[in-house]
Amino acid sequence: MTAARLFSERSISVRRGALTLIVAAALYETLARSGTFPQALTPTLPTIAHTLFVSLADGTMILHAAATLYRVLIGFGFAVAIGLPLGVLMGRFRPVENFVLPLMSALMPIPSLAWVPVFILWFGLGNTVSVLIVFYAALFPMLLNTWSGVRAVNPIWLRAAGAMGANEHALFWKVIIPGASPFVIAGLRQSFLRSWIAVIGAEMLAGSDWGLGWVIFDAKEFLDVDVMLASLIVIGLIGFATERLVFGSVERATIYRWGMARSARV
């Protein structure tokens, strides 16, 4: 395939994609304006844009987003701080694996949000519940992936490094950690995705006054569908941005650079 043809195919794709979005928006707009559904339930696109702009301009949306991000980062941080070392220990030491693995496989199928009512009873409404739920949601992907990653390190590499006189310390930092990194980074990614879902649910159920999940749930009481949709857009944008920008660049800086994985963009 020549470059020119490739280019023209790509521009056709872009045009078709843009067309879909325009058609979808137009459909929604006609539906909203036709009055089939009550105006309050299907606000028009300009209304949503206006609400989004106003709430961004007066800073409330930014504060809500900051509160949500704060909870995610604390919970996710704890999950990484515990999941990563524990996963490595599980991969390296048999007794740790024997102890943690059965517990993990029993706790993993419980959705983190099922714990919300219990945690509310134990810790009261507020930040603690949301942070703990995020921690619970993020812990298991981290643990499971680190464990698999450490076990998936090619034994030949370990033996080769050992034969070349690497001590435990060098073996760990120069062979095991880079070798396990594709799994660890996939784990970080999954963990973050899970925390992002969990925090929204936790904020809805354990409502404290700030947070994107709380805004959506609170807006329901007042039939402020435009506020709900505006917050949805913010939630989607933040999720998309972290996924693409943060984890994408982490992957480029580590595993692609080290040649551990090829970028498999289909």
Added chain:
Amino acid sequence: MLASQCMMSSRVEISASSVADSGALRRVWRNAYPFIVVGLLWEAVARLGIFPVQFFPPLESVGAAFVRLSASGVLPHHAFDTLVRLSVGFALAACAGIAAGVLMGRSRRAEDILLPLVSIGAPIPGLAYAPLFLLWFGPGNVPAVALVAVVSAFPIIYNSWTGVKAVKEIWLRSAQAMGADDRRLFRHVVLPGALPYIVTGLRLGLAQAWRILVAVEMLAAVPWGLGWLIFGAQEFLNTDVMLAGIAVIALIGLGLEKLVFQPLENFTVVRWGMMT
């Protein structure tokens, strides 16, 4: 991420089979002793009376609640309703998701049209739609099922699409060279080739649906359902009922994975030698 998922599951299976070599009794003991340690710790904390008993009940009252609710048929009813919602929502998502994903993989036009919609919808956590769905569809079963369907559709679409695209070009060409028409090409080459991905997608979709459903049942006013059971018990400080409900949720989650997907995988992908 997909590759790591596949490798992960095969790893787990390898470790399971190596454990199976040592005697059955030892295996049971090995899996049980962490629970015994944690159970004893829990029991000790509960009995020391550091926390009020209704917040931190000893295990036997959780067990008693479980037995009482099961015997009276309340717990099975809750679990049944939850499972019905899960299967209806998931079945909708599986049909629509596989169809859309395969279409996107086979036709460039469909891909161009659907991909923007999918990539906009995917990063929004499904639960964020929940209040919106409650307003649009009213409380009850409809928003719960709709949300489960939407949430589990995305991984299914995405994986079916990737799977169809990952079918080796050379297989397609050799099948065509051997005179396969479109239908046979699809049934005998594309579908089996994409199946490992599709099964992974179904698995991820079901796991997500399960996670979301419990939360949705708390938000949507449904009369029966495990999420509702836990959430309702909170009002009355019935921590033992809540923990019994969580135990049932864990059992169902485990059962879905062990009884539904591992056999499905063994029957299809593993048997055809697509995956070990």
